[in-house]
Amino acid sequence: MTGPHPAVAACRRGVRAALSEAALPPGSTVVTACSGGPDSLALAAAVAFEAPKQRLTTVAVVVDHQLQEGSGDVALRALEQCRDLGIDQAAVRTVDVAGTGDGPEAAARDARYAALAEAAASYDAGAVLLGHTSDDQAETVLLALARGSGPRALTGMARASGVGVRWLRPLLDVTRDETHAACAALRLEPWHDPHNDDPRYLRVRVRKALADLEADIGPGVVAGLTRTAELIRDDLTHLDDSATRLATELGESPWPVDELAAIATPLRTRVWRELLRRAGSPAASLGKVHIDAVDALVTRWHGQQPIHIPGSLQVRRGAGLIVVERRQVQ
Template identity: 65%
Template sequence: MTGPAPSVAAVRLAVRRCLTEAALPPNAVVLVAVSGGADSLALASAVAFEAPGLGLRAGSITVDHQLQSGSAAVAHHAAAQCADLGLQPALVERVDVADTRDGPEAAARAARYAALAAAANRSGAEAVLLGHTRDDQAETVLLGLARGSGARAVTGMSADSRATPEGLRLLRPLLGITRAQTHEACAALDLQPWHDPHNDDPRYLRVRVRRALAELESEIGPGVTAGLARTAALVRQDCDELDRQAAAAAYVLGEPPWQVAEFTALAPALRSRVWRAVLTTAGSPGGDLGKVHVDAVDALLTAWRGQGPIDIPGGLRVRRQHGVIEVLPRQVQ
């Protein structure tokens, strides 16, 4: 008796490890986010195979963004394949993608995650599993490097995270699995993945990043994708430790006002993280608090020339006066 194809076995093992490490309660419900592509279909098959043995119930959720002709048929075909695999419920959620200044990719992502959170809430799911692969991780790291977004952006996607603002738990079992392996798994299992034409459209930033990564692999040699994904894991360890130290330092500083000397004594790598921690605690929305704001308030410590208060998101103002740093409502002078 022969076992499953190597690609199928690899995907199943990755799912088993992820679900075991997630330590979900007995009989918990999980949903697989399935677009119909090879990555998510291979994931769906593996979850359907592994979940029962781990005492879990598994369903699927397919989001129809309505951005292409025939999208409803694609979504329902994906859901039908999930149902055939034994995933119940096999949900389809239709969303309207708003036209925002952040562009179509960001708008579609926001609509998708809101739909995933709503479906998880209705079905009582403990987590949603996503089909991001090692290739997706490498692309995310390359984009973070190109943007100069800092160390945290280079950590890529987490295997276990919370989506904001929904608070939805997201699991990504396939971050160590290649895109080629998911295609091989689908072929071995006679699954019918859908090829999204948007994946070939250079108007989308992710497509251009994918092409750039392929060019790097061609010019530098194989291993670039694996190296970028490995870098993400290594940098994540360092960032997590710095964040832990920053949280401890912020706790010691306590509530504002803060002594300039105490704040300045912190190492720069810690101080930027402490600024973010103390300012979000004071009421500045984390999603709106950017590097430009952190740099500006840090200059009150490191480049003090008697400058005035710094306005930050959340209707707040940071001021240096008489050797202390204060956080005040913006209307206070």
């Protein structure tokens, strides 16, 4: 007796691991995003096979962006194939993609994620599964490198994120070629989005650049970029965990300058962010400029004035201590 095609098995392993790590209670519902393309169809097939083993109810959601003629027919065909695979329920969500300053790709992505979040809420789902592959991850990392983004951006897409509803990417160890092969082995008929070949879209240009690198340097670029993302993510997670522990040990303001100065710079900047957040500064508003200015009170002290930070707070140095306090409104 032979097993499944290796590409089918790879997709199933990814889904099995993601659902196991999510540890959803039996009877929970999981939503699978399906565009009808090869990546999401391969994902839907794997979910239909693996989820029932963990006593999970499956829902496929097809988002129709209405960006191309005949998009409704494509959505219905994807819906039919999901049902044929054995997905418990399937539905189409139609969205209006409003133009934004970040371009049509970002607008479509925002509309899609909003529709999936609404669907997850309506089905009381514990997780939403997305069909991003290792190729997608490599493209994300390459784009972050080209833009000169910080190390957090270089970690790419997380395998799991979100509180409450979990956003899962089970196929980050699966290549795009493997999802195509899985669809062929299962006799699925994926839709090939013409936008994926349109150089007007940034992601398409990045995809071509990655293919050129593979051709010029040799195979392994995609695997190398995805491996780099994993390594950076592990390092950053360790730094963040260490910073949280140190912030807890330091407690509330005031903080001795000597103790702060003894912390290595990459770790101390993270400690600052956590200390200031706990003191009442909104994390989303704390920028690098604020952290650098506060850190200068320790590393480049020359009697400077208190540093104003978001949350109507100020940070000052005096008598060998760093103090955070409510800013006086004039």
